[in-house]
Amino acid sequence: MANTPIMTVADLHKTYGKPGTKQYEALKGIDFEVNAGEFVGIMGASGSGKTTLLNMLATLDQPTSGEVTINQQPITHLKGNQLADFRAKEIGFIFQDFNLLETMTAFENIALPLTLQNVAAKKIKPAVEMVASQLGISQFLNNYPNELSGGQKQRVAAARALINEPAMLFGDEPTGALDSKSARELLDLFTTINREQAVSILLVTHDPFSASYCQRILFIKDGKIGQELHRGDRSRTDFYQQILDTLGTFEQ
Amino acid sequence: MLTKLAMTGFKNRWRDYLVLFSGLIMSSAIFYMFEALATNKQFLSSNSGISLAGQIFQFGSVLLTIITLVYISYANSFLLSMRKRDYGLFMLVGARKSKIGQLIWLETLLVGITATIVGIALGTILTVGVSKLLVSSLGLTLHHFAAWYTPAASTTLLLYVGLFLLAGFFNLIALTKTPALKLLHSNDQPNRPRLKPFRQLVEVIIGLISIAIGYWAMSDLKNLQMAGIGIALVTIVIGTYLLFNAIFVWLVVLLKQFNFAHRGLNGFTLSQLSFRIRNYTKILSIVAMLFALALGAITVGMGFHRQVPLMANSSNAYDMGIVNATTAQKKQIAKLNPTNQANYHFKVGKKVVYYRASEFNQHPFTTMDQKSKNQIDSVAKQNNAKQLAKSMTSYQLSQLQASANQNMSQVFLSDAAYAKITSKQSTLTIFATKDVAKHMNALKHLAASQQRRDKGLTESMLGGRYGNYIIVNGMYSGLEFMGFFLGVAFLAMLASCLMFKILSGAAADRNRYKMLNKIGTRQSQLRAAIRKEIAVLFILPGIVGVIHVLFGLKMFTFIMVGSPYTGIWLPFLIFAALYVIYYLITVSIYRRIVLE
């Protein structure tokens, strides 16, 4: 189980700008795999291509060349309804800005992926209540987003991403807008979800502390994977120290 | 430097500007179109035949000005919402406020004046087009109608420039008094929709009472006169507003209980609506009112036109009378399949026409008599010679006579007395067809041939149903045209108002739809959600407007023959078609803004 890849990325390139105009190659051939149940981090300096990579992986943008497979399904050429259904069923996102719909309550926000699939109303309620209790937001279900703190909002977003039991959970700087306490709580949650429900997680961050929660870290530099760190059996503090050291040398 | 920045902002948002421009152009075009009619006194007086038309148009003009005011304030807030971020940025990079102030003035006025001038040009073209269309499709006749009318153009320009000066001033205050950071993050946070049972109950009750008073005032116009219209307008506006305000939030909460709210994006749409509706109650009530006025104008206009055959039919029981018909004319008459026909012999004396009483006793002459005093409805009555001699409506016989005999009184003689009269005997042939309007062309032919033989017989002297039809049609054509024009102008204005209001919320929705797309919503679902949300915002005032019209038509029962409700489906259908077109346009623009 630990060695079956849930996601494979092969020779991924992304060039911004149309041919003939000023072009910029943001990704210059990325190859890696994520195993089922793995918690992987992607780090790199600002402008190194992290968000670009994540957008390709999460089907939000199309690569110039290369292939991405999630759950044995090639995704780079998905279009229209197939693409929408894939997003709805196989992946979950959490972004830096919470991306909740402020016109709906927390409950309605979390339930949205299920209602989109026309799941029966009586199945929705228990499902929402279950994720909510796992993420510790049961008491906020009837609140609107503007009545919640940043950390609470991010947990609602996480609940929405998880309710469909996705194969992969993507996060782009999910702790970016949180204070350190809320960030720590959210990361603890990710760890728990990752362990207990075997959800594979891919986390983009430039914060070494967040990265230290991962089992493996890929460093991107100038559109390529420059280095890889494995946590192994080490404690988080040791791993944190190693990340700091690596960053020191890597980003020269 | 700043001007350059402003220009880039302009370039980036050309599509939004396009929406703004086309909206403003439409609005000023409609305003011009309306003024071109309303201020053209010659046109009004020569076409309506009713002194009320001038008043109706002045009233309409005032209403339209008020709507324009509302409209421009929406358009302006659309402009403002577009530019807020840019100006906030300028301030952050240290632009002086006076400089920014200049830019705002410049931009607002430039947008306003260009749009108005283009609008007046378009309005002139539209006026030609619309009037041609109406005239040809309704079979109307118009006199002194001019598409270009200088006073109307200057009124339009003055009003719009004045309003934009005001808007520029308002923008200046709004933008320079707000701190730069707030401008940057002015994405308004919606508030939780609150249920306040007591207050909303009171609102519902007062709203219902107001509307009831309004309906009563309209139905009792006979006694209340013009005051009734005033009372109705005020109370119905207040009532509509209160009802929208109170009921809508409840409705959404109620709807959310049902299963369908948990399917697809229905829940999302309901939430959007419940958040929006607070901002929308004002415009929805205005739109409902305008809707009622516009639809009412068209319905009444068409109603009046429908009066034409009715009035013609109640003026005489016969289509036409022909003296000494030729064989050709007799053939023509036979072709019309007359339902009622009679030949009376007569001899002309000094100031009197002598008929044979026996002929009238054999073939009674039908008159149209008033049902009762002060009523337009009439009943047909058969008259023998004795009855006709005493009848108040015997003039209906002389109307059918040759031109020279129309002012003579008629005497019915016994056959013996008649034989003693020495002058030449003639024959009057009178006939009625089933439907004057249907046989218009054939009747016109017949009338023309008779006019050639009897030079004194002018069109207005033709007397029977046909002649009356011609007269009344001329009079009511103008009314119908005005009703249509008024209706179309109001509709265009109200729908554009609603469109703007909806579109100015589109920017805030862009992120929501983006997010829905990211979590795996199908495009078809997103499109359906947009369609539904906008449909509700269009349908609500539509329904209320229709109800208002149905009650409002009661006002006209006492000045119309028959019921003002007959044939009501036609104006409703036309109106619905126009309204649907506006809806589709709004949806497509909204979609383009939101689903890019």
Ligand SMILES: Nc1ncnc2c1ncn2[C@@H]1O[C@H](COP(=O)(O)OP(=O)(O)OP(=O)(O)O)[C@@H](O)[C@H]1O
């Ligand atoms: N839409 C685009 N068009 C052109 N260039 C782009 C576009 N999006 C990103 N880039 C360029 O691609 C490179 C990588 O950008 P990306 O957003 O992936 O960086 P990042 O690693 O996420 O940075 P950060 O840590 O600041 O978020 C940058 O140099 C950026 O300028």
Ligand SMILES: [Mg+2]
């Ligand atoms: Mg990034």
